[in-house]
Amino acid sequence: MNEKDAQLLENTFKKFYFEHFDLLHVPENPELREFGYQKFNGGMNRHITLKSDKDLHLLLMQNKPSDVYCSNACYRFPNLPMSEKDWLNADLIFDIDAKDLRKTHLVESSLIKCSDCNEISNLTESCPNCKSTKLTIITLTCAECIKSTKDEVKRLNQILIDDLGINAQSIEIFFSGNEGFHIYVPKSEYQEIGSKERGEISDYIMFRGAIPETFGFKRFNSNKSSLPKFEDDGWNGRIAKQLYEKKSNRSKNIQEIISGGYNLFQKRLEGFRDTIGIKIDPNVTNDIHRVFRLPGSINSKSSLTKIFVDDLDKFDPYVDACFIDDEEITVHANCPVKFSLKNKKFGPYKNETVSLPKFAAIYMICKGIASVT
């Protein structure tokens, strides 16, 4: 990022933090957490300890960070190097991101940036300027993507409650600040389990590694198979609904499934992983040393804020998580598609200098499709 852009973002983010200290709090047991931050064009600073909200606000004012993080884990010595921190426990966390849900990118909300010549254009398979295939896809505001991530969050919540026995009241949902949601389960019975164990929970939620026997399919005596019922708990019930659609179809469908054989059933189960497995990012859930974006902080990939979501259905991230002001500024924009922010429509801009509300200009700079003139 060029120096002028970085400076504008730094000042804008700092202003946001100064005006919204109320959104930024250290989590419970701050003295046991590791904090970290990145500066624009800078590396990661980790192993920081903060004791109070005041310490946090001071860090934001002094360092003007692009992104701020806090560990989901608690350590006895959070400021020491990783091997000496003495890990105590970690909140169970989940990341659901639109990038993991889409099968294809939507032409109306995506564009490409060529890694070789920096050309920005509408979604195509190769750069229209230099034909390179080394492309970065940039996604802009997309109501459909948010809708599908919300649906996924609801499905995850149901599994957390029904299968994992987590109390609904202790599940906290945050908008990630870009195009997804972060789900926290603090203080659960899973607080002290390690990374491998969390990997098993991820696989369970994602429906990975299921075998036909789990659903009553007998490999060597398939006629004696006892396939799941609609009213079964957990994945058995969910799979029953996928297999038969209607209760009345069960016996007819069972015959078909058994005559199809073990291997075919295994393939069907693998197919269900893509359709009904929850699309969490397992790397996030399995990582017990992660520094995770701090609630209330700005995500520099978009300039939107990671914010607590009280009512998921009503929540609109492109309105509720955009806190940058609407003072007019001039930028050079190259954005071949339209996008919508704070209920206003912007673009397309064809390599042109435009005057825009600051929130839209900053959003585009963060996305790498605009620059200070």
Next chain:
Amino acid sequence: MVNLGSDEIIKYPFLDEAGKYLSDKGFSLEDFASNPDLKKIVENAFERITTAIDGRIYKSELTPDSASTTNETFSFLIAVILLKLSGMNTLTRRFSLAEARRAEKFLENDLKNQQNAGNARLSLQILQELFSVTIQKEDEYFTIPISDYLKHSVNFHEREWKLINRKVRHGKVQLTSHETVRLVRKELDRYIFSKINSSSSPEMIQGFEPYVVKLKSLAKKFEVKTVESTEYPPCIKHAIEVLEKGENLSHSGRFLLATFLLNKGQTVEQIAPLFKNAPDYNAKVTLYQLNQLSGTSGTTQYKCPSCEKVKSQNLCFPIPECDPIINPIQFGRKRI
């Protein structure tokens, strides 16, 4: 502490309560070498070890009379002494595994046998006290909190132990009595092994020597020699191919490739050029990350992820040669 009757002492001779029974009897080790009545116990102890070495389970007579309790319990103790005197870790490992399997059978029967409330309660108590596993009986199943289940099951490689392949409801996993006991087999083995390992080694006792010599020679057959081919496993070949084509290799793919090559003895400088074609290549970042992985910049040297982990990241492309391995680093290693 668990309160044991004499038949429980025979079943679980490694528990502290069983040790107390032994100390109450007041025999010295020399008595076993010299007293003809007790010599039989030394022979039984030796047989107990050789049975374990053969991978079989030592059969006990569960007669709660004083003589069989003494014989059964002491044969365990003397077996431990013989193993300590031989100093052969490999035999101790086999012995503790076989003893764990033996105790497992008793535990399972006691769990199953709900008519005998005392036995059932004791088995649940053993599971709770030794392994901190809270098991409850619910209808025809035993249930265990998911977090407890995972602590034990994550080390199993069989797919049926994956959480996804279990009946899960309201934070609990349903298990049969067999599965409940199978779940703690490793810990039971580890518990017995560590008890043996932490007990002090006695001086050689006359009369025990011939058994110890035999054990030492038995241990020789377990020495293993291996050869290793230089061919890369398919997951690593795939990772290299992706990079060579200039396509994006995921973070976990890069981690796999780098840790594999580092573990095979390549240097950071030898590995770094492989990443040159990556769409987001940055020489400084690559070197920094490789140094982190190799442990040169930090204190941890990262290990190559297991096959299971690689599979879960969709980076595994198995071929028949992959069947016996659980970590890519073992690929091509053969016993001779």
